[in-house]
Amino acid sequence: MRLLAVDTAKARKHNSEEKTKVIPTTKAALEELLRQRRLAPEAPPLRGERRLRPLSTGHAELDARLGGGLPRGRLSEAFGPASSGRTGLALAVLARVTGTGGLAAWVDPCDRLDPASAAAAGVHLDRLLWLRGATEAARAAPDATRAVAILLGSGLFDLVVLDLAAAASRELRLLPSTTWVRLQRNIESADAALLLLAAEHVAKGPGGVSLAFSPQGPRFEGRGAGRLLVSLRAEVRPGPLALRGAALELPATPWNEPRRHGGHGETGA
Amino acid sequence: MINFGGVHSPEALPAPDTLVQVSRAFTPRVEAAAPTPVLLDLAGLGRAWPTPEALGQALLAAARERARAANVALAATRIAALVLARGREGLTVVPPGAEARAMAPMPLQLLDVAPGEAELLARFGLRTIGELQALPERGLAARLGESGPRLVRLARGEDPRPLVPSPPPESFEIVLDLEWPVLGLEPFAFLLQRVLDPLAESLRARGRLAAALEVELLLIDGRVQRRALRPAAPSALPRTWRTLLLLDLEAHPPGEAIRKIVVRAEPTPSRVTQFSLLDPAQPSPERLAHTLARLHEFTAAGRGGSLALLDSHRPGAFALRTFAPGPARPSPLDAAPPPRLALKAFRPPLEAEVALEDGAPVFVASAGIRGAVLDRAGPWRASGDWWDAAWSREEWDVALGSGLYRIFRDRLRGEWFVEGELD
Numbered sequence: 001m002r003l004l005a006v007d008t009a010k011a012r013k014h015n016s017e018e019k020t021k022v023i024p025t026t027k028a029a030l031e032e033l034l035r036q037r038r039l040a041p042e043a044p045p046l047r048g049e050r051r052l053r054p055l056s057t058g059h060a061e062l063d064a065r066l067g068g069g070l071p072r073g074r075l076s077e078a079f080g081p082a083s084s085g086r087t088g089l090a091l092a093v094l095a096r097v098t099g100t101g102g103l104a105a106w107v108d109p110c111d112r113l114d115p116a117s118a119a120a121a122g123v124h125l126d127r128l129l130w131l132r133g134a135t136e137a138a139r140a141a142p143d144a145t146r147a148v149a150i151l152l153g154s155g156l157f158d159l160v161v162l163d164l165a166a167a168a169s170r171e172l173r174l175l176p177s178t179t180w181v182r183l184q185r186n187i188e189s190a191d192a193a194l195l196l197l198a199a200e201h202v203a204k205g206p207g208g209v210s211l212a213f214s215p216q217g218p219r220f221e222g223r224g225a226g227r228l229l230v231s232l233r234a235e236v237r238p239g240p241l242a243l244r245g246a247a248l249e250l251p252a253t254p255w256n257e258p259r260r261h262g263g264h265g266e267t268g269a
Numbered sequence: 270m271i272n273f274g275g276v277h278s279p280e281a282l283p284a285p286d287t288l289v290q291v292s293r294a295f296t297p298r299v300e301a302a303a304p305t306p307v308l309l310d311l312a313g314l315g316r317a318w319p320t321p322e323a324l325g326q327a328l329l330a331a332a333r334e335r336a337r338a339a340n341v342a343l344a345a346t347r348i349a350a351l352v353l354a355r356g357r358e359g360l361t362v363v364p365p366g367a368e369a370r371a372m373a374p375m376p377l378q379l380l381d382v383a384p385g386e387a388e389l390l391a392r393f394g395l396r397t398i399g400e401l402q403a404l405p406e407r408g409l410a411a412r413l414g415e416s417g418p419r420l421v422r423l424a425r426g427e428d429p430r431p432l433v434p435s436p437p438p439e440s441f442e443i444v445l446d447l448e449w450p451v452l453g454l455e456p457f458a459f460l461l462q463r464v465l466d467p468l469a470e471s472l473r474a475r476g477r478l479a480a481a482l483e484v485e486l487l488l489i490d491g492r493v494q495r496r497a498l499r500p501a502a503p504s505a506l507p508r509t510w511r512t513l514l515l516l517d518l519e520a521h522p523p524g525e526a527i528r529k530i531v532v533r534a535e536p537t538p539s540r541v542t543q544f545s546l547l548d549p550a551q552p553s554p555e556r557l558a559h560t561l562a563r564l565h566e567f568t569a570a571g572r573g574g575s576l577a578l579l580d581s582h583r584p585g586a587f588a589l590r591t592f593a594p595g596p597a598r599p600s601p602l603d604a605a606p607p608p609r610l611a612l613k614a615f616r617p618p619l620e621a622e623v624a625l626e627d628g629a630p631v632f633v634a635s636a637g638i639r640g641a642v643l644d645r646a647g648p649w650r651a652s653g654d655w656w657d658a659a660w661s662r663e664e665w666d667v668a669l670g671s672g673l674y675r676i677f678r679d680r681l682r683g684e685w686f687v688e689g690e691l692d
Contacts, residue, residue, distance in 0.1 A: 083674075101599040112689070116612070129575060130589070147564055227646050232673060250609050
């Protein structure tokens with residue numbers, strides 16, 4: 001016991017000496033971090049504080065505008081007209097989530113997911129749960145929102161995508177007005193992110209992001225039979241009121257890669 | 270002292286374990302390498318049956334209730350009991366010391382010697398056990414080696430091998446006969462707990478999990494409702510099984526009051542998994558099974574699961590499998606490609622009217638999609654499965670005012686379709 005007391009006293013003296021040396025440097029570093037507005041993300045979490053890493057979209061500019069990506073524990077939305085890049089971006093987030101060992105779910109009431117596109121986007125298919133709606137079912141959207149609530153409540157999934165992009169707007173209007181509030185309440189206690197794909201602005205939870213997609217047209221190159229679809233350009237505004245958007249260019253499957261899994265087709269005419 | 274009993278049926282048995290079940294009613298120490306004959310350890314049974322004959326008669330009567338031609342033999346050694354049960358009809362009780370005399374007229378095949386030895390003994394001209402008993406041990410040892418004296422001792426009924434009891438079959442079944450029929454899931458859930466708790470306890474005691482659960486509900490109108498559950502992962506947690514069963518019965522209600530509950534578990538060895546400190550945590554199999562059961566509207570109809578691409582050139586070739594993610598193999602975050610164009614498929618593809626100019630589409634009209642082609646790429650031709658259900662198509666990527674679409678012409682039927690929207 002005596003030896004321990006001596007050692008403790010020595011350590012305390014040593015620490016106080018260290019502190020006098022370290023404080024000026026630390027203070028300068030803190031002031032520098034404050035000037036760069038980088039203090040909050042770098043600081044350790046406070047007791048009881050849940051700080052969850054956002055889910056990267058794979059697009060550097062968009063990630064920077066969103067503060068790292070899609071926030072977890074929030075309902076986010078990606079909406080826009082046909083061929084505006086919503087699905088391509090959602091699959092890119094999915095690829096990152098499943099690639100880092102997480103689980104994801106794609107709730108697809110209109111049965112529109114293309115497995116080959118998901119594989120080409122880098123999604124680990126064995127870690128993706130796909131729930132397909134029956135196209136003719138009248139209650140596709142209510143069933144899908146109920147499935148999303150179950151998935152969020154399970155706490156197993158890092159990302160749940162609800163694809164309502166092809167749902168008729170009349171059907172979406174028939175959903176109870178509390179649907180999105182209820183889903184937001186479900187997700188608040190979870191570590192997952194919920195991404196809603198839609199043709200128009202449907203819902204946005206507090207703290208979530210609304211990505212407004214505007215198509216800027218496809219880019220074709222070449223002439224005649226050798227003409228190729230190179231990419232699709234779009235602008236993504238983080239929020240309908242954002243003045244400036246991020247330019248997004250989604251490359252098409254290169255001509256020398258198989259357009260389908262398993263092999264090449266014949267050459268073009 | 271008579272220590273061993275043999276029970277044998279020369280006729281086919283109604284079930285492989287018929288004689289074992291009969292024998293277990295007398296003693297738990299039963300050895301049965303095959304359905305017949307069965308060897309019993311009779312030690313200690315003298316208190317219930319004062320004479321060996323009384324015990325033998327009781328055993329014979331019980332055996333003949335299940336197998337009409339059953340024979341019983343009681344002897345002081347195991348080989349004598351087995352040989353005489355197979356060789357003599359009805360009940361045979363051999364007084365101690367008289368085994369050799371009783372076995373002497375029996376054919377040699379009943380000794381169950383190795384095939385090579387049996388052939389050799391047949392070449393010596395031996396037919397009965399008594400002829401083998403009469404041979405000198407020394408002469409037989411000179412010809413057969415160490416197995417010679419062993420065969421002679423067996424023929425005399427001397428068998429020092431102990432009885433090795435066969436383990437009782439594992440049965441995980443609980444039956445609950447209800448005094449009053451129950452109607453509705455709420456009281457049933459309470460009763461289910463009383464059935465599943467002891468079942469889980471017996472599984473755990475033997476280091477087993479239940480891979481599947483079979484439930485039989487005898488209803489008040491005499492019908493039997495059978496439900497079988499096989500979740501993604503085996504479990505011995507009564508709470509998990511109770512939730513899964515209730516979810517299943519919610520989807521398939523019995524309709525009438527329940528009079529009797531029978532729950533049967535299919536045992537499987539416990540899961541042994543070494544988790545890694547560095548890899549992401551794996552989802553709890555129980556929670557995954559719960560979640561998939563709650564999503565039964567999708568999973569039961571084959572509309573929910575994990576995707577698997579098939580090794581086929583046919584467009585849209587994929588299979589939907591049970592969602593059971595294996596161990597994660599995380600890759601660096603930057604390993605995933607940047608966002609790229611994806612197809613949103615129409616299932617089935619939309620029929621379309623396409624106007625052509627110089628063989629290239631210039632106008633597309635389909636359900637909800639209509640417009641002049643502003644730009645296009647193609648054609649991409651593909652075909653396959655000519656040996657089976659042949660397909661052949663010509664694909665185009667076309668830009669309309671309303672979006673970017675993939676259309677194709679079925680070259681076998683000459684019809685156009687919109688396969689999907691590029692998004």
